[in-house]
Amino acid sequence: MYQSFDEASAPAASSDRVQALLRELKSRRLKGFLVPHSDQHQNEFLPPADERLAWLTGFAGSAGIAIVTDKGSALFVDGRYILQAPEQVDTSLFEVLQVPQAKPSSWIKETLVRGNAVGYDPALHTIKEIDRLTKTLGAAGIRLNPVADNPIDKLWGSDRPKPPSAPIYLQPLEFAGRSPAEKIAQVQKTLAEDEQDAVLLTAPDSICWLFNFRGGDIKHTPVALTFAIVPASGRPTLFIDPGKVGDNVHGALSGFIDIAESEALEEKLKALAEGGAKVRLDPDQVSMRFARILEENGTKFVAGDDPCTLPKAIKTRAEIEGARAAHLRDGVAMARFLAWLDEVSESGREDEVSAAMKVEDFRRQSGQLKDISFDTIAASGPHGALVHYRPLNATKRVLDKNSLFLIDSGGQYVDGTTDITRTVAVGKPTAEMKRHYGLVLKAYIAVASARFPKGTRGQDIDPYARRPLWEAGLDFDHGTGHGVGSYLSVHEGPQRLSRLSTEELKPGMILSNEPGYYRKGKYGIRLENLILVTPLEKIEGGEREMMGFETLTLVPFDRRLIDPKQFEPSELAWLNDYHARVRREIEPLVLSDDRPWLRHATAKIG
Numbered sequence: 217m218y219q220s221f222d223e224a225s226a227p228a229a230s231s232d233r234v235q236a237l238l239r240e241l242k243s244r245r246l247k248g249f250l251v252p253h254s255d256q257h258q259n260e261f262l263p264p265a266d267e268r269l270a271w272l273t274g275f276a277g278s279a280g281i282a283i284v285t286d287k288g289s290a291l292f293v294d295g296r297y298i299l300q301a302p303e304q305v306d307t308s309l310f311e312v313l314q315v316p317q318a319k320p321s322s323w324i325k326e327t328l329v330r331g332n333a334v335g336y337d338p339a340l341h342t343i344k345e346i347d348r349l350t351k352t353l354g355a356a357g358i359r360l361n362p363v364a365d366n367p368i369d370k371l372w373g374s375d376r377p378k379p380p381s382a383p384i385y386l387q388p389l390e391f392a393g394r395s396p397a398e399k400i401a402q403v404q405k406t407l408a409e410d411e412q413d414a415v416l417l418t419a420p421d422s423i424c425w426l427f428n429f430r431g432g433d434i435k436h437t438p439v440a441l442t443f444a445i446v447p448a449s450g451r452p453t454l455f456i457d458p459g460k461v462g463d464n465v466h467g468a469l470s471g472f473i474d475i476a477e478s479e480a481l482e483e484k485l486k487a488l489a490e491g492g493a494k495v496r497l498d499p500d501q502v503s504m505r506f507a508r509i510l511e512e513n514g515t516k517f518v519a520g521d522d523p524c525t526l527p528k529a530i531k532t533r534a535e536i537e538g539a540r541a542a543h544l545r546d547g548v549a550m551a552r553f554l555a556w557l558d559e560v561s562e563s564g565r566e567d568e569v570s571a572a573m574k575v576e577d578f579r580r581q582s583g584q585l586k587d588i589s590f591d592t593i594a595a596s597g598p599h600g601a602l603v604h605y606r607p608l609n610a611t612k613r614v615l616d617k618n619s620l621f622l623i624d625s626g627g628q629y630v631d632g633t634t635d636i637t638r639t640v641a642v643g644k645p646t647a648e649m650k651r652h653y654g655l656v657l658k659a660y661i662a663v664a665s666a667r668f669p670k671g672t673r674g675q676d677i678d679p680y681a682r683r684p685l686w687e688a689g690l691d692f693d694h695g696t697g698h699g700v701g702s703y704l705s706v707h708e709g710p711q712r713l714s715r716l717s718t719e720e721l722k723p724g725m726i727l728s729n730e731p732g733y734y735r736k737g738k739y740g741i742r743l744e745n746l747i748l749v750t751p752l753e754k755i756e757g758g759e760r761e762m763m764g765f766e767t768l769t770l771v772p773f774d775r776r777l778i779d780p781k782q783f784e785p786s787e788l789a790w791l792n793d794y795h796a797r798v799r800r801e802i803e804p805l806v807l808s809d810d811r812p813w814l815r816h817a818t819a820k821i822g
Contacts, residue, residue: 217576218436218588221569221609227274230306233371234272238286240367247332248285248324251368253278256339256503257418257441260707261434261590264377268340268368273305277604282310283320285334287327292320295693296603299736314693321352330357338362343499343507343517362508382432384440384460386468387703391631392428393532396472399426399524400452406523407448407496414488415496415523416506417444421704422524427454427469430703436590437705438628443481444473445488446523455481482509489513498522521710528701529711530724535632535702536748539726539768542632543746547770547798548805549578549627550636554771555813561621561642567614568594568607571623579627589626589633589706596621600639600740603694603732618643620653620739626706635706635728636769637744641776652733653741654782657773658684659731660743661787663696663713664794667762670752674717674727681713681731690733697728700746723751723763745769770798772817780822788822795819 241249251273255266260278270276272284277297283290291310293301298314305312313323324334334353336346350360369376389395403426407415417423420439424430431440443455453474461475469475476484488495489510497507497517510517531539553575560566572592579585595605596613600622615621619642626635639653659681666680674697681696695714698707710719711727721727730744746768752761772795780788795818803814 217573219572219576219591221572221607221612223276223608223610226271227304227306230272230274230309234284234289234309236371237272237284237367240371241284241335242286244335244363244367245333246335246361246363247287247328248283248334249367250320250334250336250341251282251284252340253280254340255441256505257420258342258501258503259420259434259437260705261437263380263433263435263441265379268366268372271372272368273310275301275304276606277301277304281320283324283327283334285324285327290320290323290327292318292323298693300602300604321349324353324358325356328358333359333361335361335363335367337366338504338508340366341504343497343502343504343519346504347499362504379457380433380441381457381459382440383462384429384431384456384465386465387424387428387430387630389428389534391534391538391703393534396427399428399527400446400472402527403446403523404448407446410496410518410520411494412448412496412518412520413493414445414447415520416485416502417446417522417524418502418506419522419524421701421708422522422528423454424704425528425701426452426524427473429465429469431460436587436628438586438703439705443478445481445484453484455484485509486513489515494518496520496523498525525710526722528704529699529708530722531702531726531748532724536724538629538631538702539746539748540632542627542629542634543768543770544801544805545582545584545629546579546627546634546636547802549575549582550638550771551802551806551814551817552578552810553623554638554640554817555810557621557640558813561615561640562617564614564617568596568599568612569609571615571621572607572625575623575625584629585627586630586703587628589628589635593622593624593637595623595740596642597739598737601734601736601738603734603740603742605740615642618645620645620649620741622740622742624742624744628703630703633700633703633706634769635700635744635746636771637730637742638771638774639741639743639777640774645777649739649741650777650779651782652690652735653774653777654779655684655688655690656731656733656741656743657778657791658783658787660729660745661790663729663731664745664747664765664767665786665790667755667764668721669760669762670720672721672763674711674713674719674721675715677721678713678715678717681729685731685733692732692734694732696731697747700726700728702726721749721763723749725749726768729765743773745771767794770801772798772814775817775819775821778821783822792820792822795821 624637697713732742
């Protein structure tokens, strides 16, 4: 299995660990300390050695920050985790607050007083984050002090896991679509146009994309923890643990880049700074540590976006064809899983963990699965209301009769990354369940069928998914969609569908479309497909060319939860066209035993 169902965090130990941290802070004359869920690459998913937040608090989510002070402590999470976090942490130690409604800076100002100092590890916070906090807290007379060594690492001691050391391997050109030389030339062209001498890349997916290799340092995300410096002219340098680079890979990479040990990065930055070089750093991605190295050696960094981020998001023809192939393969696995689920769901023998194992097994049977793309969310009944619920052996539920079951899963294939969510009925759904499911499906269709002009941003599309729910007095506390990489991160920027996304949507971008509704203590509903932004094209009778979305995921929606009277004719037409396409493309590839199920699942509605 590519995932474990045993709890890794230890919330029972939090009290002793918090007290030990407070003693350490007192010795450093600090009143508080920031503990983010991050590493020096600002990854969303972390290697075990960097799970400091989980070690301290017990919280196992992928986003959050704790603030520990001698006056009290707080854990800040977003809407995905506001129900999960209180179940994982000791709430007598940590007040659990939801962002953006609650702001860490406001909490610090209310908790501490003028003259107090709060410590932070500059390797774990972005430049933008620290600049904003420094300004806000400084106005209240509270100092933000960098620490030379992280006190949690000291307290964790010999029990702290070792850093990952998985070997890297090449991503074939047939799947990448562009050579490293082409990509490097594009980055260097950007630097030359912006009159910059070099860029520091710290995001592992940017580096893996740029040089066409993959790794295994992050669970479910095929990247290596590395850094790179790309000069405006000349050869880039990759800073990496040499044990990760085999002879054959070294030979291939050394044709166009220099390879150095990770420890050489700081000296290289110092040399650039002392030479007066204009070094580009992305304030939204790069840790404050690197800005400080440059400034301490005489040069202020030049702010600029990671020049790999946008080109990486706009998929090549090869990557688009790979995505279609991966989703076809994934659709077969999901059809087999859903057919199995219909057969066994009311038996009383299957639970959340066995279902998660089964969907992974069906993907594995394709013979092409490299990994799953994230820990499977398999949630029965009330667990579905926890947006990022993770099934565990200790807390798993048997699939309840007359309930809803939510399954959110995906696969990593060499030609593409998948991510799909379906909510299905176990037994007979109630009228209320069907009504809420219908509203979420209407929200999904509104996005999937949208047409929009050049210049449209993610925040312009997000309301499409919310209107059907808003009109019913409902909403969901997460974005409508995130970007997805090509055999890279299942969560990729800069593209996304959310209230906050100002990034323009461009042809070739892949996103998720995943509206939801969550009724605390009862059930959760989320429906998710991946979608590809299509090129501008004329619309008959129109005056402006429009883009749209091609649905990549090929899996039926649960007809048992669909009341045709709830839908407009255009919505039913979209749904029936989609199901006909699923049946047409998937049926030749599924086992004959599963074909009756597929035909029934995709039968015409209304």
